[in-house]
Amino acid sequence: MEDLKKRKMEEMEEMGNNDQLSTQEELRSLLDPLAKSQLVDLLSRLGSQYPSIAEEIKSIASSDPVHRKLFVRGLAWNTTSETLCAAFRMHGEIEEGAVIYDKATGKSRGYGFVTYKHMESAHSALGAPSKLIDGRMAVCNLACEGLTGASTTPDLAQRKLYIGGLSPDVTSEMLLNYFGRHGEIEEGSVAYDKDTNESRGFGFVTYKTIEAAKKAIDDPQKILGGRTIIVKLADTHKGKPVQTQAPAAAVVPLAMPMAPGYPQLGKAHPSATPAGYAYTQPVAPYQASSYSSPAAAPAPYPSQSTIPYASIAAKKDPQGIPPTTPMGMSGYPYYIGK
Known part of the structure; x- marks a missing residue:
């Protein structure tokens, strides 16, 4: 009879344990997709209602160095790890403390770290973050916050x-x-x-x-x-005017003086023949042996006159010198007699 009762009790305990396991797994599946902010809010509310949960949260948090390690900046160049720890020991037992030195020069980099044994000691040190160490005002904050944790207020x-x-x-x-x-x-x-x-x-x-x-x-x-x-x-x-390099002078394209009818740079032409190359009237060929026909003349020097060159060649300038250059070439004016 006693054996039967014992078996029943064991079966009930086993069923209770199975129910508990199934409940934990179910809760995990419900909590897993939640955001960190939601979990923090949930645990903080539970901790405020149930002291046992609050103690467990504190115990877990205290074991993590993230709540016990301080970043200390603004140290004097001659501050050592010993003087650093001495300045922070008043808040509680220090687990570890050191000034950070440059590997190449062996000189202090002006900051260090202090890790307390208990979280409460770190909170006490944060209550008075400014400390005069070796003649310089050093400042501390939680190491997990880095440089963003201190003196970054909007004002x-x-x-x-x-x-x-x-x-x-x-x-x-x-x-x-x-x-x-x-x-x-x-x-x-x-x-x-x-x-x-x-x-x-x-x-x-x-x-x-x-x-x-x-x-x-x-x-x-x-x-x-x-x-x-x-x-x-x-x-x-910091915001005082700083001399900046003068901007390079803007390059403004200038129109080059060109013979009339010569295509302008940067402008599209509607046809393959540039504007100005067509003659309004046929030009009589020049008879002089030193000059070839207009068809053989250089492209940049098209004629613009509608007056046959042969009729002009017979004219003389005011000094009696007949023209020796074809009409339209820059720098060689011809004269049409009075």
């Missing part, structure tokens, strides 16, 4: 300032302290030469608010390091 152009005319003695820390009186700074530093690590005479400051940036621009006292400095929007500096 950035009105918050980022270009600072010019700086003394070589002005450091990034001095720059930040000077402009910090106008408001909270999100990012800023002096621009340094990568090879010499010397100041290039300018820098940038990005405020957290537009109002602070306006105060810095409108401040009449712009003296730092014993010099009068230039303060203006960074986009204005």
Whole structure:
């Protein structure tokens, strides 16, 4: 009797497991075609209603480095991996942290990565993204966001300032302290030469608010390091007129002086015989031995006169010299007597 009951219980459990498997497969088939946004919305609603689902979501997310790895940019050229980690250790235990160096030169590329052991530590660091490290204001954001994750708000152009005319003695820390009186700074530093690590005479400051940036621009006292400095929007500096190459002069086709009746370039002619080559009246052949008939004359020199050449040949010019050239050739005028 006991064996019979045991068998029935095992059969019921097996049926329950089969039902569960069929339900999971059915749910997967329903969820698979859904878009990511739909799945995120569904899970977020379920997580807010059922604490157990919320804990499972947090556990899975925390195990993925995408929520624990930070990208840190704006580092000084002399910042090391040790000083980078020291600046971020205040937010929690660091699993890994390193400054990225150029393989060819061995010099810092000005950025690095910090991976926390727990997701909550990364969120704490993101709450205060700007950090002064080795005299420069570094900025961090999630590595999965790359450069698009920080300082890309639509009003950035009105918050980022270009600072010019700086003394070589002005450091990034001095720059930040000077402009910090106008408001909270999100990012800023002096621009340094990568090879010499010397100041290039300018820098940038990005405020957290537009109002602070306006105060810095409108401040009449712009003296730092014993010099009068230039303060203006960074986009204005980038957008200053740039000398461009003068456009090549347009080539305008000019009509060449040609003998009347010569076909003009670029114009189509309705017939095979160019206009102007037909004579309105037959021309009497020239009798002089030095000149052949018009049929043998060069093509560009057709006659345009309706007066027989023989009647003209008998005429003399005012000086008594008879014409020696056929009518119509450029540069050889003939005279019809008075």
